[in-house]
Amino acid sequence: MTDLPHKPLPLDGHTVFFVSDGTGITAETFGHSVLTQFDLRFKQIRLPFIDNIDKAHDACKKINEAFAEKGLRPIVFSTLVRADFAKIIRQAHGVHMDLIQTFVEPLEQELGVKSTHTVGRSHNTADTQAYRNRIEAINFSLAHDDGQSHKNLSTADVILVGVSRSGKTPTSLYLAMQFGIKAANYPLIPEDFERGKLPSALYAFKGKIFGLTIAPERLSEIRNERRPGSKYAALENCRYEVNEAEAMMKRENIRWLSSTAKSIEEISTTILQEMKTDVEINW
Amino acid sequence: MTDLPHKPLPLDGHTVFFVSDGTGITAETFGHSVLTQFDLRFKQIRLPFIDNIDKAHDACKKINEAFAEKGLRPIVFSTLVRADFAKIIRQAHGVHMDLIQTFVEPLEQELGVKSTHTVGRSHNTADTQAYRNRIEAINFSLAHDDGQSHKNLSTADVILVGVSRSGKTPTSLYLAMQFGIKAANYPLIPEDFERGKLPSALYAFKGKIFGLTIAPERLSEIRNERRPGSKYAALENCRYEVNEAEAMMKRENIRWLSSTAKSIEEISTTILQEMKTDVEINW
Numbered sequence: 001m002t003d004l005p006h007k008p009l010p011l012d013g014h015t016v017f018f019v020s021d022g023t024g025i026t027a028e029t030f031g032h033s034v035l036t037q038f039d040l041r042f043k044q045i046r047l048p049f050i051d052n053i054d055k056a057h058d059a060c061k062k063i064n065e066a067f068a069e070k071g072l073r074p075i076v077f078s079t080l081v082r083a084d085f086a087k088i089i090r091q092a093h094g095v096h097m098d099l100i101q102t103f104v105e106p107l108e109q110e111l112g113v114k115s116t117h118t119v120g121r122s123h124n125t126a127d128t129q130a131y132r133n134r135i136e137a138i139n140f141s142l143a144h145d146d147g148q149s150h151k152n153l154s155t156a157d158v159i160l161v162g163v164s165r166s167g168k169t170p171t172s173l174y175l176a177m178q179f180g181i182k183a184a185n186y187p188l189i190p191e192d193f194e195r196g197k198l199p200s201a202l203y204a205f206k207g208k209i210f211g212l213t214i215a216p217e218r219l220s221e222i223r224n225e226r227r228p229g230s231k232y233a234a235l236e237n238c239r240y241e242v243n244e245a246e247a248m249m250k251r252e253n254i255r256w257l258s259s260t261a262k263s264i265e266e267i268s269t270t271i272l273q274e275m276k277t278d279v280e281i282n283w
Numbered sequence: 284m285t286d287l288p289h290k291p292l293p294l295d296g297h298t299v300f301f302v303s304d305g306t307g308i309t310a311e312t313f314g315h316s317v318l319t320q321f322d323l324r325f326k327q328i329r330l331p332f333i334d335n336i337d338k339a340h341d342a343c344k345k346i347n348e349a350f351a352e353k354g355l356r357p358i359v360f361s362t363l364v365r366a367d368f369a370k371i372i373r374q375a376h377g378v379h380m381d382l383i384q385t386f387v388e389p390l391e392q393e394l395g396v397k398s399t400h401t402v403g404r405s406h407n408t409a410d411t412q413a414y415r416n417r418i419e420a421i422n423f424s425l426a427h428d429d430g431q432s433h434k435n436l437s438t439a440d441v442i443l444v445g446v447s448r449s450g451k452t453p454t455s456l457y458l459a460m461q462f463g464i465k466a467a468n469y470p471l472i473p474e475d476f477e478r479g480k481l482p483s484a485l486y487a488f489k490g491k492i493f494g495l496t497i498a499p500e501r502l503s504e505i506r507n508e509r510r511p512g513s514k515y516a517a518l519e520n521c522r523y524e525v526n527e528a529e530a531m532m533k534r535e536n537i538r539w540l541s542s543t544a545k546s547i548e549e550i551s552t553t554i555l556q557e558m559k560t561d562v563e564i565n566w
Contacts, residue, residue: 012394014393014394022548022549023548023549023551023552024552025312025461025548025552026312026313026316029308029309029312029313030309030312030313030382033309033362033382033383034382034383034386034387034390037364037383037387037398037399037400038390038394038396038398038399039396039399040394040396046552046555046556048552048556049552049553049556073393075390075393079316081320095389095390095393097386097389097390099313099316099317099382100316100317100320102385103317103380104317104320106378106380107317107321107358107378107380110297110356110358110378111295111297111321111323113321113322113323115320115321116320116321116322117320126544126545126546126549127544131546135453135547138452138453138456139452139453142428142452145425169421169422169425170418170421170422170460173421173456173460174460177453177456177457177460178308261409261410262409263409263414264418265305265306265308266305266306266409268306269306269307269308269329269331269332270332272329273329273331273332
């Protein structure tokens with residue numbers, strides 16, 4: 001693996017808390033979006049499942065202890081649905097970023113209805129159809145990883161193709177886990193290039209195919225981590241495979257993008273946009 | 284699959300937009316947390332990658348069109364780092380839930396430094412070490428799914444055990460994808476129960492083992508979806524396996540939880556808490 005430039009950021013004295021009556025994943029995801037806007041590192045503490053008064057008081061105490069220790073107000077990102085729990089947390093000496101309370105009230109006014117203030121309602125709840133669809137999509141994507149199975153390809157939402165190690169597997173799993181998309185993936189291999197045709201199982205589903213490509217230099221790096229010094233990883237071979245795969249995708253009129261500088265989140269979001277899959281946002 | 288009670292919620296007339304200069308996943312995740320507090324459904328539109336002035340004006344136009352069509356102000360969840368883009372969006376007729384702008388300014392004051400206002404800085408960025416760790420964790424978890432490999436178990440952060448279909452695989456993948464945790468998983472099978480011992484490869488790593496169990500009734504349902512009418516899926520057999528697995532986990536002093544009513548997000552967060560894995564929150 002190429003070493004990335006690694007300049008450690010200065011450690012800031014403020015402790016950061018993520019407080020939630022659920023998993024805290026929303027608070028944490030959002031908190032990171034905001035904190036990465038500062039060139040600082042922070043000590044970070046998760047306080048999930050704060051779902052009764054005692055736990056709320058305990059969380060309040062922990063925040064105050066961090067304040068006493070550092071002499072700086074901790075930064076508190078919270079997603080607490082219950083106003084009474086949120087009130088207890090706000091009594092702590094902290095800088096409060098109270099996500100739910102900040103936005104629910106203006107929404108109540110606009111919608112003209114009261115919110116239910118029910119804990120555990122988010123997509124993280126196991127007993128909804130949407131959740132079961134996500135689990136089904138994960139199982140589908142795993143069963144259809146790397147061209148393992150041709151069964152039920154007709155029920156796939158997307159079929160990713162690309163050379164080995166172009167990013168198909170993590171993207172398929174992310175599409176399934178985040179969006180409930182059934183994503184199969186098929187490798188394009190030298191035999192396909194010699195035949196000059198896509199794997200034959202795919203022709204019936206051309207409208208669902210999306211291609212991933214990757215810079216040969218990056219591909220060679222990734223493959224060398226797996227099989228150092230192999231022909232498979234050699235730059236010349238990677239150039240050949242990538243050229244052939246791109247030529248095939250052009251010829252077959254397949255939409256594609258380069259995964260080289262993109263995260264699985266960026267690749268997945270782009271695929272959803274490009275495919276214009278009318279995927280219901282169904283949480 | 285058991286049919287869940289499915290009472291369709293009334294469709295509200297407000298259109299919901301998720302606007303971001305990145306993938307919009309933070310805006311969407313957060314927006315859903317808030318919207319699920321209302322017993323309403325909404326038409327939802329993603330506008331990711333709004334990263335130049337033209338796209339910002341275009342997004343503004345789309346929001347205004349939804350307003351003109353419905354006569355109700357659209358609800359706009361946005362995570363825009365650039366203040367100039369955020370200003371353009373705010374000119375649209377909408378109820379603006381501007382996540383970054385709302386919280387960055389108070390943070391700047393508290394921290395005494397200016398934010399960088401840099402687009403694409405979140406965990407969704409491919410060129411950070413933290414991102415590469417997540418991809419490495421996904422590859423590790425896939426290679427160590429279902430007891431496939433004993434190799435490199437010493438580098439696992441967590442090893443999940445439990446009967447077949449107790450939720451080990453999706454949990455392992457979620458731990459890897461969300462938290463960059465290397466999670467192996469091992470099935471507990473009838474042969475293990477007869478021997479009365481854990482799979483022998485695991486004894487060297489007992490401190491990392493975490494168990495999943497599940498209500499036999501739910502297990503039987505899940506297995507019947509896969510292999511209807513099989514002995515594998517029979518309630519009596521599920522009862523036997525779950526009893527044996529729980530007895531073994533007690534005997535071996537393994538921490539465990541029931542996945543029956545929990546989502547993979549809840550299971551994963553609980554495991555992190557219980558294991559007290561000093562996992563750096565390292566985005």
